[in-house]
Amino acid sequence: MNIAVFGANGQLGRCFRDVSRESTLCYTFYNRDQFDISDPFSFTELNPPDIDVLINCAAYTAVDQAEEDRSTADRINVTGAKMLADFGVLHNIPLIHFSTDYVYGKASEPISEDQEIDPVNYYGQSKWNGEEEIRKSGVSHLIIRTSWLYSEYGHNFVKTMLRLAIQHDKIKVVHDQTGSPTYAQDLARAVDQILRSADDDLELPWGIYNFANHGAITWHRFAVEILKDKAVLVKPIPTSDYPTLAVRPAYSVLDPSKFEHAFGIDIPQWQESLERCMEKI
Numbered sequence: 078m079n080i081a082v083f084g085a086n087g088q089l090g091r092c093f094r095d096v097s098r099e100s101t102l103c104y105t106f107y108n109r110d111q112f113d114i115s116d117p118f119s120f121t122e123l124n125p126p127d128i129d130v131l132i133n134c135a136a137y138t139a140v141d142q143a144e145e146d147r148s149t150a151d152r153i154n155v156t157g158a159k160m161l162a163d164f165g166v167l168h169n170i171p172l173i174h175f176s177t178d179y180v181y182g183k184a185s186e187p188i189s190e191d192q193e194i195d196p197v198n199y200y201g202q203s204k205w206n207g208e209e210e211i212r213k214s215g216v217s218h219l220i221i222r223t224s225w226l227y228s229e230y231g232h233n234f235v236k237t238m239l240r241l242a243i244q245h246d247k248i249k250v251v252h253d254q255t256g257s258p259t260y261a262q263d264l265a266r267a268v269d270q271i272l273r274s275a276d277d278d279l280e281l282p283w284g285i286y287n288f289a290n291h292g293a294i295t296w297h298r299f300a301v302e303i304l305k306d307k308a309v310l311v312k313p314i315p316t317s318d319y320p321t322l323a324v325r326p327a328y329s330v331l332d333p334s335k336f337e338h339a340f341g342i343d344i345p346q347w348q349e350s351l352e353r354c355m356e357k358i
């Protein structure tokens with residue numbers, strides 16, 4: 078099975094590169110310089126008969142910047158997603174795409190896929206609009222909504238905390254936002270597992286799924302766990318003391334049970350996954 082991965086130099090893309098080294102599947106990776114998902118000319122470089130599955134790791138993920146640069150967020154998260162979906166429809170190639178917990182509205186208990194959509198920020202809105210384009214296109218798709226992704230690669234909260242701990246003896250982190258930290262390697266491995274166990278016709282239970290490591294934690298407690306071996310004070314603060322351009326949800330814990338049941342994959346607890354990641358950083 079031949080798989081084309083776009084946005085291959087982002088953190089999730091790089092986790093797919095790691096997973097591909099131990100996989101029986103044949104992956105081809107395209108970084109942004111090699112393939113811009115929002116540029117129609119990029120698509121002329123692809124040879125459809127050589128591709129069985131499209132995996133889209135490309136996205137505009139700068140949550141605060143998206144508030145002020147909506148057109149770029151739209152170009153990548155909406156138009157880019159649409160162009161990949163249209164390419165998939167034209168050549169009958171399924172698309173695996175990633176979305177975010179930030180598409181959901183207010184919640185107070187673990188969020189399932191049928192929870193109301195009501196993004197609290199523009200990044201979330203653009204990701205939702207991208208999802209809609211994929212659904213409308215008619216392409217066979219998995220849209221996997223994940224949250225609080227981190228890994229040894231790229232920009233993420235775990236690496237930011239480790240960097241701040243070198244620069245400061247006190248870090249302030251919000252204690253009133255709760256979510257599900259998710260190790261990007263677990264997500265890439267799970268997708269590879271799904272594709273390895275698919276039949277030749279690639280008959281999969283297409284649709285929308287949540288994927289997050291099990292467990293719920295605040296950003297503050299997560300920072301404390303990341304920095305437990307460091308000589309740094311992690312002070313809990315309310316969100317009002319950490320003003321940002323974009324609003325973040327107060328409660329954003331994803332329920333991944335639909336994914337686990339559909340694909341027979343057990344997703345680890347966040348503590349176990351964080352430990353594996355920290356060993357690699």
Ligand SMILES: NC(=O)C1=CN([C@@H]2O[C@H](COP(=O)(O)OP(=O)(O)OC[C@H]3O[C@@H](n4cnc5c(N)ncnc54)[C@H](OP(=O)(O)O)[C@@H]3O)[C@@H](O)[C@H]2O)C=CC1
Nearest residue numbers: 084086087088089109113114135136138175177223225226
């Ligand atoms: N990070 C997180 O916490 C979460 C992420 N997600 C979703 O998971 C997916 C993967 O995210 P993650 O790996 O963390 O994101 P990253 O920001 O680490 O990676 C995104 C990649 O997309 C590339 N890219 C941007 N625009 C284009 C374009 N027009 N064409 C091709 N490539 C492009 C970027 O290139 P460059 O490096 O040059 O900018 C970057 O390498 C995304 O869909 C994201 O929305 C969901 C929930 C949480």
Ligand SMILES: Cc1cn([C@H]2C[C@H](O)[C@@H](COP(=O)(O)OP(=O)(O)O[C@H]3O[C@@H](C)C(=O)[C@@H](O)[C@H]3O)O2)c(=O)[nH]c1=O
Nearest residue numbers: 138140177178224225226234237249250251296319325
């Ligand atoms: C760096 C820092 C952040 N914070 C707060 C701000 C914010 O509320 C929270 C997390 O900050 P970040 O900027 O890392 O988080 P953010 O960019 O909002 O992370 C999100 O990224 C997108 C792409 C997603 O899809 C989401 O699932 C989520 O992972 O921690 C502090 O309180 N203190 C700090 O020193």
